[in-house]
Amino acid sequence: MISLNQLQNKLNNQTKNFALLLEFPQQYAERLWSIGVYDCATIPQAHERLRDVFDSNDLNSILTHDSFKYLIINEYDDQEIIESLHKEITAMASRIESQMFVDIETLELVSAIYKVLGLSEDAKFIINTGANFRLEWRPYFDAYDDPLAVQYADLKVHGCYYRLIATKFPFEKISFDNIKSYLYKIKWEHDGEFEGCISNGNSFSKHEDWLMMTLELFNSGIGNDARLNPTTFEIERVRYLVYGFPLVPSLVSDWHKPDLNLQVKNLDGDQKFIVRIDQQSLIFYARRVEASLFNTIDCEKHISLYRASVLAHFDADDELLKVNGVKYLTCFRPYSLEDTRGVQI
Structure with missing residues (x-):
């Protein structure tokens, strides 16, 4: 089972990658990321809430959480979480935009969120149809x-x-x-x-x-x-x-x-x-x-x-x-x- 320390480190790395990707100062990026993706005012608050959720020592409490479930992407069976992200990502981008002092295309911001969360193909708006997708010409x-x-x-x-x-x-x-x-x-x-x-x-x-x-x-x-x-x-x-x-x-x-x-x-x-x-x-x-x-x-x-x-x-x-x-x-x-x-x- 993934540990609390691993999730906290993953959260910290996400803010660093977000800062590097959009060339933001680290503290500025931390604030935007915590508000936009995890609906917390600051990263320390995100850590505190994550600890409270994880205290139950039940992975399901993370998997079903409204925002912290996105930390589980690429860790476990995450298809339902990714489907949820597709629906919520515009709201995430809107929350980030409301706190920003620079103009960035919203689609670029959406792409950055996908990439930081570990979904590189979604960041490029790539749709892989899979082996079962068949066109009947x-x-x-x-x-x-x-x-x-x-x-x-x-x-x-x-x-x-x-x-x-x-x-x-x-x-x-x-x-x-x-x-x-x-x-x-x-x-x-x-x-x-x-x-x-x-x-x-x-x-x-x-x-x-x-x-x-x-x-x-x-x-x-x-x-x-x-x-x-x-x-x-x-x-x-x-x-x-x-x-x-x-x-x-x-x-x-x-x-x-x-x-x-x-x-x-x-x-x-x-x-x-x-x-x-x-x-x-x-x-x-x-x-x-x-x-x-x-x-x-x-x-x-x-x-x-x-x-x-x-x-x-x-x-x-x-x-x-x-x-x-x-x-x-x-x-x-x-x-x-x-x-x-x-x-x-």
């Missing part, structure tokens, strides 16, 4: 000579269904010209007016327009900066460009739809979750849309850019993702090297 234009030219797979995030659309991309170098040429080739090879799409009313021409507008939104710098280029996603060893959007409920497929365990944060800023699937990555993008700002020019312009591109797909739902009464603009897009930069520590 199916042909989208199933009457085409090459039915695998475009595929789709449905999944669930926060109780909402999403559809991933994968467009085959057989070239090594990604460029707008290569993409346009390949899409033209597919249309030329498909003879006749019958589109053969699983969504009645959609067509390959509409798919082509949607894909090009989506590429323009996310990758206007394709070819100019390699870090901005979208990475392809392999399905059965074939390269695809994959984008996704909230799905109209009536179009949800009958196939297997895995549940992506991901927690959007009730915070400002662009949230970019790196979703790892079979050693490959996609980005789940989320941005909070505050009710007070919903009808402002900047907010409407931002939303309209997405609704004119990735969210303009024939199958896309007009409704924004809603989590605990808060709305978020969301979508899936390819991973790029640029996604390793930003607020994540």
Whole structure:
């Protein structure tokens, strides 16, 4: 069983790491950390309360404590504790921000808390789906000579269904010209007016327009900066460009739809979750849309850019993702090297 001394040392080390990570003076960092994470006014008070809780000599008293349970992360079976942290971390960040004299992006602060608590992947907003997570890819234009030219797979995030659309991309170098040429080739090879799409009313021409507008939104710098280029996603060893959007409920497929365990944060800023699937990555993008700002020019312009591109797909739902009464603009897009930069520590 872990000792009181070990827990106290771990608490002290957390404050030191927090100070180093954000380049704060030690005493200042101690105060912020004790208030934000453990809801204590000072580190000595945190030590005193920890001692009182631990006096019962029962590990369960720590495991079930509202805040000291976070000292147990990486020590015992901590999955439930980590799930609790995902829900509480924005409140922790808010308590720290209320005591700070310098401006730091809230998402950077959230990332720092994750890292100090020993969750390095969560600090980088990395979501490992695990071996049991399986996407059921199916042909989208199933009457085409090459039915695998475009595929789709449905999944669930926060109780909402999403559809991933994968467009085959057989070239090594990604460029707008290569993409346009390949899409033209597919249309030329498909003879006749019958589109053969699983969504009645959609067509390959509409798919082509949607894909090009989506590429323009996310990758206007394709070819100019390699870090901005979208990475392809392999399905059965074939390269695809994959984008996704909230799905109209009536179009949800009958196939297997895995549940992506991901927690959007009730915070400002662009949230970019790196979703790892079979050693490959996609980005789940989320941005909070505050009710007070919903009808402002900047907010409407931002939303309209997405609704004119990735969210303009024939199958896309007009409704924004809603989590605990808060709305978020969301979508899936390819991973790029640029996604390793930003607020994540």
